[in-house]
Amino acid sequence: xxxxxxxxxxxxxxxxxxxxxxxxxxxxxxxxxxxxxxxxxxxxxxxxxxxxxxxxxxxxxxxxxxxxxxxxxxxxxxxxxxxxxxxxxxxxxxxxxxxxxxxxxxxxxxxxxxxxxxxxxxxxxxxxxxxxxxxxxxxxxxxxxxxxxxxxxxxxxxxxxxxxxxxxxxxxxxxxxxxxxxxxxxxxxxxxxxxxxxxxxxxxxxxxxxxxxxxxxxxxxxxxxxxxxxxxxxxxxxxxxxxxxxxxxxxxxxxxxxxxxxxxxxxxxxxxxxxx
Amino acid sequence: xxxxxxxxxxxxxxxxxxxxxxxxxxxxxxxxxxxxxxxxxxxxxxxxxxxxxxxxxxxxxxxxxxxxxxxxxxxxxxxxxxxxxxxxxxxxxxxxxxxxxxxxxxxxxxxxxxxxxxxxxxxxxxxxxxxxxxxxxxxxxxxxxxxxxxxxxxxxxxxxxxxxxxxxxxxxxxxxxxxxxxxxxxxxxxxxxxxxxxxxxxxxxxxxxxxxxxxxxxxxxxxxxxxxxxxxxxxxxxxxxxxxxxxxxxxxxxxxxxxxxxxxxxxxxxxxxxxxxxxx
Numbered sequence: 001x002x003x004x005x006x007x008x009x010x011x012x013x014x015x016x017x018x019x020x021x022x023x024x025x026x027x028x029x030x031x032x033x034x035x036x037x038x039x040x041x042x043x044x045x046x047x048x049x050x051x052x053x054x055x056x057x058x059x060x061x062x063x064x065x066x067x068x069x070x071x072x073x074x075x076x077x078x079x080x081x082x083x084x085x086x087x088x089x090x091x092x093x094x095x096x097x098x099x100x101x102x103x104x105x106x107x108x109x110x111x112x113x114x115x116x117x118x119x120x121x122x123x124x125x126x127x128x129x130x131x132x133x134x135x136x137x138x139x140x141x142x143x144x145x146x147x148x149x150x151x152x153x154x155x156x157x158x159x160x161x162x163x164x165x166x167x168x169x170x171x172x173x174x175x176x177x178x179x180x181x182x183x184x185x186x187x188x189x190x191x192x193x194x195x196x197x198x199x200x201x202x203x204x205x206x207x208x209x210x211x212x213x214x215x216x217x218x219x220x221x222x223x224x225x226x227x228x229x230x231x232x233x234x235x236x237x238x239x240x241x242x243x244x245x246x247x248x249x250x251x252x253x254x255x256x257x258x259x260x261x262x263x264x265x266x267x268x269x270x271x272x273x274x275x276x
Numbered sequence: 277x278x279x280x281x282x283x284x285x286x287x288x289x290x291x292x293x294x295x296x297x298x299x300x301x302x303x304x305x306x307x308x309x310x311x312x313x314x315x316x317x318x319x320x321x322x323x324x325x326x327x328x329x330x331x332x333x334x335x336x337x338x339x340x341x342x343x344x345x346x347x348x349x350x351x352x353x354x355x356x357x358x359x360x361x362x363x364x365x366x367x368x369x370x371x372x373x374x375x376x377x378x379x380x381x382x383x384x385x386x387x388x389x390x391x392x393x394x395x396x397x398x399x400x401x402x403x404x405x406x407x408x409x410x411x412x413x414x415x416x417x418x419x420x421x422x423x424x425x426x427x428x429x430x431x432x433x434x435x436x437x438x439x440x441x442x443x444x445x446x447x448x449x450x451x452x453x454x455x456x457x458x459x460x461x462x463x464x465x466x467x468x469x470x471x472x473x474x475x476x477x478x479x480x481x482x483x484x485x486x487x488x489x490x491x492x493x494x495x496x497x498x499x500x501x502x503x504x505x506x507x508x509x510x511x512x513x514x515x516x517x518x519x520x521x522x523x524x525x526x527x528x529x530x531x532x533x534x535x536x537x538x539x540x541x542x543x544x545x546x547x548x549x550x551x552x553x554x555x556x
Contacts, residue, residue, distance in 0.1 A: 033434075039433060039464060040464055040465075040466055040467065042466070096436065096466050096467045097469075099466070100427070100436045100466065100484075100485055100486060101483075101484065101485050102436060102469060102480065102485040102486060103405075103485065149378070149379075155315065158374070158375075158378040158380060162467075163457065163461060163468050164461070164467065165461045165462060165464040165465075172458075172461075172462075176454060176457070176458050179454065180450060180451075180454045183441055183445070183450060183454075184445060184447065184450055186315065186316050186445045187316075188316055188318070188374050188377070188378065189316070189374045189375075189378075189441065189443075189472060190441055190470075191380065191470055191471075191472055192467075192468060192469050192470050193469070194467060194469050202380070205379075206378075206379055207378060207379045207380045207381060208378065208380060209378070
């Protein structure tokens with residue numbers, strides 16, 4: 001039986017390559033920055049143009065499909081996930097990195113049908129690394145199979161997370177307290193590369209052993225979730241329950257043992273939901 | 277007037293690339309890890325082997341007893357590193373050993389050359405990115421063949437700062453490191469990042485990808501080469517208290533501009549560390 005979504009995935013890879021080229025071209029020029037919810041929540045013209053390119057290309061070929069795109073949602077489009085074939089898009093994951101030319105910037109696309117992620121694509125466009133994963137068929141970086149490190153011992157692990165300024169004092173303090181707790185387990189190291197989608201791919205290919213984050217969005221997670229799962233990793237909610245794409249939070253890890261330990265150590269704070 | 281150190285500079289570039297190739301080769305084999313001062317202060321056979329390749333290479337090219345060496349894996353084991361006026365190579369064979377062990381893509385070879393205690397040149401080879409950063413005093417800074425400059429952003433609220441947790445998990449130090457990060461985030465800045473290697477972090481400042489990087493607890497071999505590269509790219513290097521940079525002090529602040537450096541310095545909670553030269 002042929003795969004009904006393989007053609008969508010192959011098409012998506014081509015569109016993603018073009019999106020990545022657009023980002024690389026933009027990096028050669030001056031970048032005008034705008035702010036969204038706060039002075040540290042940035043967006044640029046490139047974010048908007050790349051999303052338009054992706055959505056218009058896909059819509060032309062698949063006119064009945066639905067979209068949840070970061071910049072469209074920012075402009076007022078709904079972000080409710082239905083059973084319809086849906087493309088969940090972050091055109092420039094790591095906008096702060098993009099603005100500063102810090103080399104972790106990605107295009108991230110996840111494709112869901114009946115709310116299940118069928119495939120994910122994350123393109124690290126400065127590094128020219130294309131991560132792809134089709135449900136049940138493994139994960140790849142530039143066509144080479146990848147898998148998680150399999151590390152079970154938290155004291156030998158490399159953990160990724162991001163630290164952002166938050167206006168809410170309690171959330172800010174909890175975020176910082178979590179980092180200090182994890183560092184002191186001790187773990188080998190904590191790193192902050194600055195792109196959620198790429199953090200997920202770094203765990204998927206074994207370069208890191210865990211990543212956790214509260215406050216990201218479905219478009220940051222959808223592509224990477226497929227890559228991590230197909231690379232043999234664990235993905236779950238911060239509470240230890242099942243991963244919820246619209247919950248704005250996640251833990252991913254190279255093993256259940258590491259994920260469970262992080263669940264124990266991390267204190268939650270409310271982040272709302274994407275579908276509220 | 278001919279540059280008296282041009283041969284040394286060119287050879288440093290060559291040997292850094294050779295060392296980097298060795299690191300890449302070693303990374304595909306299984307890596308056996310040992311620990312140094314704590315369970316998170318790692319060293320591997322590759323660190324030791326690569327340092328030997330560099331030092332043996334330099335001795336073979338220039339003579340057995342011509343230069344002095346300060347290298348993380350060799351001289352450092354014997355106690356304090358004394359920097360004299362003699363021409364001295366300061367070497368970190370694998371900066372970012374924790375990254376190397378994990379396959380996290382930032383690992384650098386760092387080689388600096390000092391004469392009469394003045395930094396003459398520095399070479400940092402980021403071997404998984406295959407990027408060679410270099411700076412010769414008075415001649416600018418480069419990444420491969422392209423000239424690099426620090427960022428021209430002087431607005432702290434639009435800056436990205438690199439801050440690392442390091443390998444010392446002493447609770448009082450961890451508390452100060454985390455508190456410093458909190459203070460910097462509150463300024464606010466655009467973000468905090470970290471690659472996990474001091475030498476690479478300094479190159480990120482030099483090429484404009486971030487505005488500043490500081491750390492307490494690094495060693496002279498982590499920052500000597502990067503200091504030249506940042507300065508030659510138009511940046512500033514100083515102490516975390518704003519005073520002049522002291523190579524043996526185990527602390528360093530670098531930035532694209534003195535205003536950014538001074539603003540970040542206000543937020544740094546300093547804690548004591550033992551000097552590399554054993555002085556008080």
